[in-house]
Amino acid sequence: MTILVTGGAGFIGANFVTDWLRRSSEPVVTLDSLTYAGNPGNLPDHDRHTLVVGDIADRGLVAQALATHRPRAVLHFAAESHVDRSITGPSAFIQTNVVGTFELLEAVRLYLDQGAVGERAAFRFLHVSTDEVYGSLPSDAPAFTETTAYAPNSPYSASKAASDHLVRSYHHSFGLPVLTTNCSNNYGPYQYPEKLIPVAIRSALSGAPIPVYGNGTNIRDWLYVADHCSAIRAVLDRGRVGETYNVGGNNEVANIDLVRMICNLLDEMAPLPSKRSYGEQISFVTDRAGHDFRYAINSSKITKEVGWQPTEQLASGLRKTVRWYLDHGQWVTDALKRRDQGRVLA
Known part of the structure; x- marks a missing residue:
């Protein structure tokens, strides 16, 4: 029994692969094209882990990986995910998130059509998506539920909404055994240093202004x-x-x-010789185009049906995250070099 993880060298995917190998005896195959945000160094050196370098939009490559490893599940993390990048260059988001998801679904559909009936019944295609497909909430509105109408406001969220719809259609049209999750903003170790939390940490430590969009009142669920x-x-x-x-x-x-909160943690964990607060470096910058005001998730369905609920509070999780970035400065430096080079060699 094996699982195949797309985008497993990225932030969430690498954390998942590492956690899976720690908790399960089941092998993992990671399929990742190793763009600037996909780092093979994020992945563990483990005898039950195999890295396949390639693009999910390459149906032939995906088909070969499926035929070779015969996974009982595909977990689809692979995506272009940075909103700012989607505004300045939306094409890559359509190619990976829409076309790539389509090609992956087609490869999986053909793989299952060629297999045994029992194998199909046990198979799962789990599509990892985002709360951003639901659009923006006012401050007093109820949190997003699974029946909230889609209203994406950026090329990123629109491309993820399209991929969600493709996954749903492959279940209803072809009987593909799919599952979809829509998550709120993630944070933690190995997050690429262009996202808010690592940007704040890196800017603070380098003595640079810590950029905050608009007036900083936009709300996220972490x-x-x-x-x-x-x-x-x-x-x-x-x-x-x-x-x-x-x-x-x-x-x-x-x-x-x-x-x-990040600045206060840094004041405690990496105090400046001058004793001044990192908070003095906060700088408000021009707001993001089409910036969604608030995201909030109602997780009652997943709690009721599968018995899951989060265990980490923001204060404790943020402390762990700041500690990780303080201890992994070279990882951040190397990640930014990868960005400047466009991608890394496997």
């Missing part, structure tokens, strides 16, 4: 990556085929308050 990994395992094991499950951290906070 999910510690280890909690997300446990949710994925639970849905894979106990989720109902064809269903969608929202995965939230129950940690809503305004961006400015989150950055201040």
Whole structure:
């Protein structure tokens, strides 16, 4: 028995692969094209892990990986995910998130059509998506549920919404045994240093202004990556085929308050010789185009149906995250070099 993980060298995927190998005796095959955000160094050197370098849009390569390793599940993490990049260069998001998901689904469909009936019944295709497909909430609105209408506001969220719809259609049209999860903002170790939390940490430590969009009042629900990994395992094991499950951290906070929390932790864990606070470096910058005001997840369905709920509070998870980045400065330096080079050689 084997699982295949797409995008397993990225932030969430690498945390999932590492956690899976720690908790399970089942082998893992990672399929990753190793773009700037996919780092093979994020993955463990383990005899039950195989890395296949390639693009999910390469149907022939995917078909070969499926035929060779015969996984009992595909967990689809692979995606272009940075909103700012989707605004300045949306093409890559359509190619990976839409076309890539289509080609992956087609390869899996053909793989199952050629297999035994029992193998098909036990198989699962788990698609990992985002709460951003639901659009933006006012401050007093109820949190997103699985029946909230889609209203994506960026090329990134629109491309993920399209991939969600493709996955759903392959279940209803072809009987593909799919599961979909829509998660809130993740944070934790190995997050690429272009996202808010690692940007704040890196900027603070380098003495640079810590950028905060607009007036900093935009609200996000933060999910510690280890909690997300446990949710994925639970849905894979106990989720109902064809269903969608929202995965939230129950940690809503305004961006400015989150950055201040980071600064306070750095004041404690890496105090400046001058004794001044890192908070003095906070700088408000021009707001992101089409910036969604608030995301919030109602996780009652996943709790009721599969028995999952988050265990990490934001204060404790953020402390672990700041500690990790303080201890892994070379990883950050290397990740930024990879970005400048465009990709890394395997």
